[in-house]
Amino acid sequence: MSAGENRYLGSFKITDFETVDGVEETDGIDVVSVPLGKTFPKGLFVAQDGFNYDQGKLQRQNFKMLRWEKIGALFGKNGEKECHIARAKKQ
Numbered sequence: 176m177s178a179g180e181n182r183y184l185g186s187f188k189i190t191d192f193e194t195v196d197g198v199e200e201t202d203g204i205d206v207v208s209v210p211l212g213k214t215f216p217k218g219l220f221v222a223q224d225g226f227n228y229d230q231g232k233l234q235r236q237n238f239k240m241l242r243w244e245k246i247g248a249l250f251g252k253n254g255e256k257e258c259h260i261a262r263a264k265k266q
Contacts, residue, residue: 200225218243
């Protein structure tokens, strides 16, 4: 692999969890891998959420912010599997 090329490691989903809905589609993502205080000590992953639901009612779009180490931990040597970083709360 030459400089500037990146290898595909796998995929993951941001799913519904407790009081926060998942990300159904996104127009953009970004990541920072430097410490950003106590909340994001190893960096931050941000995804624009195209559909935002609150108790089943469609709301304005928003952003989901996740700790970068949670996503990075999903991908070991062979990360070609789909991973979920949160599970939907059973009702």
